[in-house]
Amino acid sequence: MTKPRSRRGGGRPTIADVARKAGVGAITVSRALREPERVSEDLRRLIQAAVDELGYLPDPNARALASARAEVFGVLVPSLTNSVFAEVLRGIYDSLSDSSYRIQLGNTHYSGLEEERLLQVFGPQRPAALIVAGIDQTPTSRRLLETAGCPVVQVMETGPDPVDMMVGFSHFDGGKAATEHMIEMGYRRIGFIGARMDPRSQRRLAGYRAAMEAAGLFDARLVTTTPVPSSVTLGRELFRDALAKVPTLDGVFCNNDDIALGVLFECHRASIAVPKTIGITGFNDLDMMEVAFPSVTSVRTPRYEIGRRSVAMALAAIAGKRPQEPVVDLGFDLKCRESTAR
């Protein structure tokens, strides 16, 4: 008359099985697994033996329900194919692979509405932490983040008024530094070429504009942008447009490296000398920019490090040790290469 083992559960061992085998209470097994220091050495060993013998693995769903907290990091990025976010993700994953946290990834497609929807999906699950790209959440998203009841890290940028914590750098300063470098190298009719034009791109453009205006070089006709998603192909096309608009163009600051690569290829194709006739600067400094011919000047951004740091801050907050300074600026690094070496 033994009660049928676990009608629904499929028969894998539960904490009660372990407790029985070890001759202790279920709660002690639970403790031994989560806070070993609160259980005596002897019992701990006994319980570990039972766990090993039965092949017991705690049920994360039951755990989450009972403790009102899932061992899950929710991560929201605007794009999966943009290698910039891929590197942030890599940093996040590498920092979390030793822990028992799972990662739930959402793709917002650069849409505030989609971000809201995903936060609504993530929220009820009570994640351990949320990492979101960008600082321009909609009011609804912001409220959802504020009421999530877990640490929140906004990544990629820094800015005033964090929801909770922030790790990133100033895109405005990056755009400004890149442009100033080109001016310094003697370029004058420097175009800005940008696609997608998400908030970060906008701030890079603002940095470009500030530098150009400070040098008395700004001209609205130098700016060529489109809301269309960025790609190498698009870089080529936008460059053609820019050149048609301003034939005297002598340099371009590209919104990102994909665009810059498109420009570079088009220069090859049209036999335009780089850096002599046209100077090129990219943004992000993907691996290939250094290898390209000529090598391309770019603003190196700490993507991987942003991922790592965001997890470190979240874990600290979970452990109750909130960082002194909730906003971390990791800076950037202008890599001057052949494409602007006039």
Place this chain on the structure above:
Amino acid sequence: MTKPRSRRGGGRPTIADVARKAGVGAITVSRALREPERVSEDLRRLIQAAVDELGYLPDPNARALASARAEVFGVLVPSLTNSVFAEVLRGIYDSLSDSSYRIQLGNTHYSGLEEERLLQVFGPQRPAALIVAGIDQTPTSRRLLETAGCPVVQVMETGPDPVDMMVGFSHFDGGKAATEHMIEMGYRRIGFIGARMDPRSQRRLAGYRAAMEAAGLFDARLVTTTPVPSSVTLGRELFRDALAKVPTLDGVFCNNDDIALGVLFECHRASIAVPKTIGITGFNDLDMMEVAFPSVTSVRTPRYEIGRRSVAMALAAIAGKRPQEPVVDLGFDLKCRESTAR
């Protein structure tokens, strides 16, 4: 003397609150939400009104515990930065964004051991489906997949003996087709350049070798590989090595497009004419291959479609409608471009 609302839960509305407000049983609310067709029109409306008014959102953890099934797709890829997998992921995400499934992503770093660890983490959660890259799982991983109790889709390749279902294409055939094309275009001393050399790269190499041997052109010295992770930089270096080893080299079939791009840049830098002196073929056909100068011949692989199809098959299996044919070969498409147009 009302009992304190939800000591632990934080006070958000539960299914019982909705049931009370709508004047029905809790189970009817549950049904109205999950199988609306089994509840009468009237009650459905009543319940929906109560749900909206209270802002009720079901607790996914409680749901998962009670039903022994989480609304989660577990996805395992070997790399986050390799844009090939990024596109597969994009396909998966796009196919799942209308559903209530969450996605839990694991990064195996091309390691069988890490794959095992991740499957061990994913398993106890009882995911609705598992999508894993590759068909060369370790025996342990294979057993974990077989006993996961949910649909499993192996993606990127096809092969005999699927765990459950498969969507991909033949890397061997792809490598063979690319090599045959180069032979046809008149190249003779065609090198193979490959990095990482995961199982799929190995099969592309095997395809290359088969084509070369069939033409009586194979020479072991033509093959240059390394287990080091692939990158554009590495492409350049391996090409230099290959050229030093076989100065009469007149073409290269590259393991992937990153390598091909590195080769192309090095040719520019060393003033080697492409396609005249050296022909180049890549693999995957990333967006930029068409834009490169000269444009680069490559094997277009249906990455995005693999992602979409894998989800479609998994969802069908969840719904009890297993596809007739569990192995789907999506093929590939050789894109002949300037880099091999001798």
Place this chain on the structure above:
DNA sequence: CTACGTTATGGTAGCGCTACCATCTACCTC
């Protein structure tokens, strides 16, 4: 020797949902 922390362990009562089975009401069928 009593009072009182302090530490180690356990029992009970949920967490919020759904599987399972029971019930109840039409609506047939013969």
Place this chain on the structure above:
DNA sequence: GAGGTAGATGGTAGCGCTACCATAACGTAG
């Protein structure tokens, strides 16, 4: 009109864990 069937609804009993509180055992102070 008895019996059967299908469809709609609800009650009960968990799912496997942990929060909370109780208890026991052991010092240590007064």
